[in-house]
Amino acid sequence: MNIGEIISDALSYPFQNMKALLIYAIIGVIGGIIGGASLVGIVASIGTTGVKGMLAAAGTVGFIVMIILFLLIEGYGLDIIKYGIEKRSDGPSVDFGRQIVNALKLIVVGIIYYIIPVILMYLLSLIFQGWLTATLSILIFIIFALANFMAKCRLAHYDSLGEAFAISEVIGDISRVGLGKLIATVIVIVIMIIIMCILIGFLSVIPIIGNIILGLGSVYIAFFYNRAVGLLYSDA
Numbered sequence: 001m002n003i004g005e006i007i008s009d010a011l012s013y014p015f016q017n018m019k020a021l022l023i024y025a026i027i028g029v030i031g032g033i034i035g036g037a038s039l040v041g042i043v044a045s046i047g048t049t050g051v052k053g054m055l056a057a058a059g060t061v062g063f064i065v066m067i068i069l070f071l072l073i074e075g076y077g078l079d080i081i082k083y084g085i086e087k088r089s090d091g092p093s094v095d096f097g098r099q100i101v102n103a104l105k106l107i108v109v110g111i112i113y114y115i116i117p118v119i120l121m122y123l124l125s126l127i128f129q130g131w132l133t134a135t136l137s138i139l140i141f142i143i144f145a146l147a148n149f150m151a152k153c154r155l156a157h158y159d160s161l162g163e164a165f166a167i168s169e170v171i172g173d174i175s176r177v178g179l180g181k182l183i184a185t186v187i188v189i190v191i192m193i194i195i196m197c198i199l200i201g202f203l204s205v206i207p208i209i210g211n212i213i214l215g216l217g218s219v220y221i222a223f224f225y226n227r228a229v230g231l232l233y234s235d236a
């Protein structure tokens with residue numbers, strides 16, 4: 001698929017799966033409300049005891065609930081990638097248990113693929129100075145970001161952490177998709193997401209329905225992004 005086809009398909013995909021979109025939008029709205037209330041409770045209880053101490057406990061529990069809700073959304077995104085790789089037009093089934101496990105796997109993959117460049121950038125800062133360190137650090141970060149991108153796709157495709165960490169295969173996938181196409185598609189996706197975020201930001205200030213727009217828009221972006229990622233990898 002060319003870049004135009006990938007973006008066009010990804011933009012329309014959420015509307016083809018309205019049931020899942022609405023379910024996860026509701027989860028997103030609830031998560032946002034709980035997260036905001038929890039943060040207020042935690043901040044209000046700092047340095048106090050008694051009733052405000054109970055607020056802190058409730059806020060902490062609420063914060064944990066918020067994390068779980070957003071893990072559900074992130075985990076569902078991995079299933080969307082898988083369906084994109086298979087070029088299926090239907091949506092994955094809603095399976096909260098599976099999707100939390102998916103999200104935890106994604107966290108593991110992300111930590112491994114980003115901790116290495118952090119270490120390398122730190123070592124570079126000890127050896128080089130100034131612009132050279134910055135240039136090399138940016139290059140390393142981009143390389144590992146692309147590797148993580150492919151690793152996430154391999155995790156979705158094979159449902160295996162081992163496949164996600166198969167570095168030689170990850171590099172091979174980048175080659176098969178095409179480095180130029182990969183970078184160009186990622187840039188277009190990022191630009192589209194920035195435009196969506198600006199639009200959602202304007203609409204989310206509308207009284208009463210602002211939170212609904214924010215939740216629905218955020219989940220739409222997640223569906224769009226993961227669908228585009230899966231379609232891009234389908235060429236590997």
